[in-house]
Amino acid sequence: MGAGQGAGQRVGDHDDKARAATIFDVARLAGVSHQTVSRVLNDLPNVRPATRARVEQAIKQLRYVPSPAARALVTRRTRTLGLIVTGAPDYGPSSTALYFNEAARDARYTVITASMRETDAASMRSTAELLVRQNVEAIVLIAAERAALDALDGIELGVPVVAVASEERGALHRVWLDQYTGARLAVDHLIGLGHREIRHIAGPSNAMDAAERVRGWAATLGEHGLPAREPLVGDWSPGSGYMHGRTLASDSEMTSVFVSNDQMALGVMHAFAEAGLSVPGDVSIVGFDDIPEAAFFAPPLTTLRQDFVGLGRDAMASVLAVLGDDDRTPAPRVPDLVVRTSTAAPSRERVTLTS
Structure with a gap:
């Protein structure tokens, strides 16, 4: 490959990043939470100089252009979470939702739940945006079908999304059963x-x-x-x-x-x-x-016994970790043969x- 081709390829790569980059991409690259990125964007105090420099470098590297939602992202705590449950009311998703709600109550959070039989992109996004307008601090998505993940991957909601799903999407935090x-x-x-x-x-x-x-x-x-x-x-x-x-x-x-x-x-x-x-x-x-x-x-x-109690608690633990500037996620739980x-x-x- 010649020098001109290499340079052209790099420019194209940056253009792709510029189109796709979200506040969560910046946070991941800088090794901080999305709330920290928001504080840097709004020039708020209580951000260490070294951390601010990393965030600014990530913004520059990704050519990130903040949306109004990102700039307006509130840092006050509402202690309210959104929960989206997709697909039919089957045993696994229903159990996971039940135990997530229990874990949220134990942590003194209120949960606003939206159940969706259909998972088309427009419905998923409008539901997520409705929850954001209710001032939720994060959204948990219990996804049975991959279309639900695809619908929320890469869109900027201004709050983190934790997916309970067997597949990974780059912009979403995830907990899962193996x-x-x-x-x-x-x-x-x-x-x-x-x-x-x-x-x-x-x-x-x-x-x-x-x-x-x-x-x-x-x-x-x-x-x-x-x-x-x-x-x-x-x-x-x-x-x-x-x-x-x-x-x-x-x-x-x-x-x-x-x-x-x-x-x-x-x-x-x-x-x-x-x-x-x-x-x-x-x-x-x-x-x-x-x-x-x-x-x-x-x-x-x-049969294989799945730990839906633990999975629901893992979802809440992941929410608390993300809100606390910690990107670590719980290890996947392996079913037990009965x-x-x-x-x-x-x-x-x-x-x-x-x-």
């Missing part, structure tokens, strides 16, 4: 029992948790030299599990199924019972979430049939 490792635990359990044909019923294609579970399932099978057949895609409901269970019931090679949530696993069990297949005598089943009913399925379901009687070694008859 769905990938959870899926690996499920598949390792089945392989350890002797299963070699392990099917998967996945969640919706736009669901981040579902994508991470597919990734963990496929990676674990690949590491053991086992085939990863095309997953069947459900919608988290028992009905979709039942539909795919009827399809799998005629699969003579299958000896086990890893199902992406417990509700779909319930439908699979029902379909197998109708087809005359015994669980776990003919087919083993592993679910995900450990909903309260899972221990009372017939048979009780082996072994019940829906899994066992494959029957000798079925192994003979599939070999």
Whole structure:
């Protein structure tokens, strides 16, 4: 590459940064909170000279042009937070929201909640802006679908956003449960029992948790030299599990199924019972979430227990850290494998049939 080309490329890179840079980009580059950047922008006191110099250098490097929202960002404490919960009222998001609210109350914060079934960009942004107008200090987003993250990534709201999400976006702080490792635990359990044909019923294609579970399932099978057949895609409901269970019931090679949530696993069990297949005598089943009913399925379901209590508290801890000039985030929580009687070694008859 010639000198002229290199210079041209650098200018283009700076132009991209100038268009994309937000107050949070400046804060991240300078190693401070967005409130500190706001104090520098407004030439307020109580900013150390070295810190002010770092912020000013970051502003210059990113060619950041502050918006009116950034300049007007208040530093007084309202002790009010915004919470956006997206998608259907499923067990995981609902539980996380409940325990986040408990943690916020313990910290003497009030929470204004907005629940959204649809996550189009315009609706997401208008909801976030409405919360900002209520003088919230931060917004927590419990995102089931990646569209919700995309809608808020890169827009300047004047307050930090903490996302509870399985995928990362550059401008958002994040806490999460490690769905990938959870899926690996499920598949390792089945392989350890002797299963070699392990099917998967996945969640919706736009669901981040579902994508991470597919990734963990496929990676674990690949590491053991086992085939990863095309997953069947459900919608988290028992009905979709039942539909795919009827399809799998005629699969003579299958000896086990890893199902992406417990509700779909319930439908699979029902379909197998109708087809005359015994669980776990003919087919083993592993679910995900450990909903309260899972221990009372017939048979009780082996599943991955997710720490939604801890996740809700992690979201609040991340809010407090960000508001306190600390960008450290809690480590992801790994689900626990709960072994019940829906899994066992494959029957000798079925192994003979599939070999």
